[in-house]
Amino acid sequence: MERVLKGLEPESVFRNFEALTQIPRESGNEEAVATYLVAFAQKHGLEVIREASNNIIITKPATPGYEQSKTVILQGHTDMVCVKLDTLDFDFNSMPIPIVVDGDWIKTKGTTLGADNGIAVAMTMSILESKTLEHPKLIALFTTSEETGMDGVIALDPEHVKGDVLINLDSEEEGTLLASCAGGVNNIATLKLDYVENGHALAYELVISGLAGGHSGAEIDKNRANAIKLMGRTLSIFKAHFPYALYEIAGGEKMNAIAKRSAMKFTIDHENKYMLEDLVASIEATFKNEYEIADPDIKLELNKIQGPQQVFADATRDAIEKLIRLTPFGMYTMSAGIPGLVESSNNLGVLEQTKDTIKLTNAIRSSVNSKKQELNEVMALVCEAVGAENSLMADYPEWSFKVESPTRELMKTTYSDLYGKTLKVDAIHAGLECGFLKEKVGDIDMISLGPDMQDVHTPFEKLSISSTARTYEFLCEVLKRMK
Structure with missing residues (x-):
């Protein structure tokens, strides 16, 4: 079947994202996407751990010259909220998400898109499979059931995730870093x-x-x-x-x-x-x-x-x-x-x-x-x-604001250098996994970012193509500057 997102750049990001839209992954039903990610890691010769909760942890070694750099955890969740128009006959457990391109937006034909948080998984997969990107040691952490109670991160074995910096990719507004979130x-x-x-x-x-x-x-x-x-x-x-x-x-x-x-x-x-x-x-x-x-x-x-x-x-x-x-x-x-x-x-x-x-x-x-x-x-x-x-x-738990954050300062400088704009630092009322992750991996430097999305958790959810491209470029440049 012809790829709907073929020709969009970065090619690897949108290829991986479209592949995820073909896999059932409603909260609590992450078996298939976990199997897919394990096969992906094995294909690229990367160390992978699959937990009983279907959390997936993939490790990629540092590129030459970055061996002494801080280890970075890239984190997102594999599950999605499955909501459709009342009049639409659609089964999320057996049918692929019906994606379409409308100008700068990726949308669907009456269902949630799953960009929350599939685009985080897709960007991280692209970084993991890249042969040219320079970066420190990376740990990709893909958690489950975030949308229904954060069961995946609650079940996470801390021994499987050891790092110095955590970049959560579950935000929905480009140009804004989140440094705090609500508990619930x-x-x-x-x-x-x-x-x-x-x-x-x-x-x-x-x-x-x-x-x-x-x-x-x-x-x-x-x-x-x-x-x-x-x-x-x-x-x-x-x-x-x-x-x-x-x-x-x-x-x-x-x-x-x-x-x-x-x-x-x-x-x-x-x-x-x-x-x-x-x-x-x-x-x-x-x-x-x-x-x-x-x-x-x-x-x-x-x-x-x-x-x-x-x-x-x-x-x-x-x-x-x-x-x-x-x-x-x-x-x-x-x-x-x-x-x-x-x-x-x-x-x-x-x-x-x-x-x-x-x-x-x-x-x-x-x-x-x-x-x-x-x-x-x-x-x-x-x-x-x-x-x-x-x-x-x-x-x-809530994720409280950390006064000192070298990663946040690096991101602000990088964003200004790339785009000539000031990167906003904010808090969000929605819950992120960072509060639990702080308990699991320690009080390390954490930040959250992501591309522009609108109307998430509704059948009108959409993802900006250009914003995704810039967010991925920004993320890669930040990793490169962490030498």
């Missing part, structure tokens, strides 16, 4: 379900869709709507207008993506049919007005369906409504020290139902540990108030 935790609320016999004649499904969604770290300050939160409001509005019974509800896809779709199934009496139709139209108009700029394509779709035998008890229905509505969403606090930086936030990412429970999964983030704990305490109080259980998973 998955906060889970679980509510038991009680059922009663259905006493209403008509059944409907209501779907809220068309939302932009987005990365819950990078886009949490964009005032985008959350489909689960909108559904919670809809439950309240229904209750205020007519009797109804709820029996199914779900929303969102990934805990770290803003929920762009939700759906519920419910029953009502015959006499409220036309009121329901008018009310749904009114709710849609209200939501569209509220999010006219940030989320203009919100849509509510009502469909008549076959009714169930059992529905939730009213107390269960009301507890679900309260749990959704009381759960915080969006920015919680802003940084006082860095203008424009979100300090703390919560993303209600997934609402899922089993036979016996409703589970809400939240991604809480903060660059201040005590604020993260405060949000956890808020969720615990919410759960206590509605009779739900509260639990925590995948707690990861």
Whole structure:
């Protein structure tokens, strides 16, 4: 099959990136990409370690003259967030990502692209396979399941990774070095379900869709709507207008993506049919007005369906409504020290139902540990108030700013020499693996960088071709200057 990215430069970077788009690598399903990377290392005669978690560590010796230089760890993650348009029939486990080139952008036909963090893997592979690039000893660290809780880096054996400098390649803005990031935790609320016999004649499904969604770290300050939160409001509005019974509800896809779709199934009496139709139209108009700029394509779709035998008890229905509505969403606090930086936030990412429970999964983030704990305490109080259980998973630390960083200074000088511009040093609200890596490999010099990407964790994700070329050129020049 003809390569879509053939002819793009650097050739090796885009060749490797396109190869990765052919391999299934949703978080938790990194077996195939790990096997591919092991074969890649063996092909090029490089030492490789495959951990039980499918972390891959590849070592490349220093080129002549660099034997006494500091060892550099190049780090990225192999997994990707798999989200698609609601109308698209696509299987991430069996189908290649449908990439296209549109001007300076690599996009897809309705799915996430996986440039987060496939482009890091591709650039590192290109450096590993290069026969001409001058560099110190390199350790390529490819971790797994970063997007769902950083399980790969948590499982990393520190004995497999020894270095002096770590360059994380999981940033999304060229010309900006990240030197600090938020910590986070998955906060889970679980509510038991009680059922009663259905006493209403008509059944409907209501779907809220068309939302932009987005990365819950990078886009949490964009005032985008959350489909689960909108559904919670809809439950309240229904209750205020007519009797109804709820029996199914779900929303969102990934805990770290803003929920762009939700759906519920419910029953009502015959006499409220036309009121329901008018009310749904009114709710849609209200939501569209509220999010006219940030989320203009919100849509509510009502469909008549076959009714169930059992529905939730009213107390269960009301507890679900309260749990959704009381759960915080969006920015919680802003940084006082860095203008424009979100300090703390919560993303209600997934609402899922089993036979016996409703589970809400939240991604809480903060660059201040005590604020993260405060949000956890808020969720615990919410759960206590509605009779739900509260639990925590995948707690990861923040990455605090390091005052002295020789690598950061070298990068600033190199960037100025190459492009005549000042390299910005910043912090990010999204979580990076650097906090855990600091615990694993020690308090070494760390920095994070990457090319321009937009709309990650959405079906509109795209990667800049020219920015990727410059970022790769910059990275190679930095390695060359570390002699």
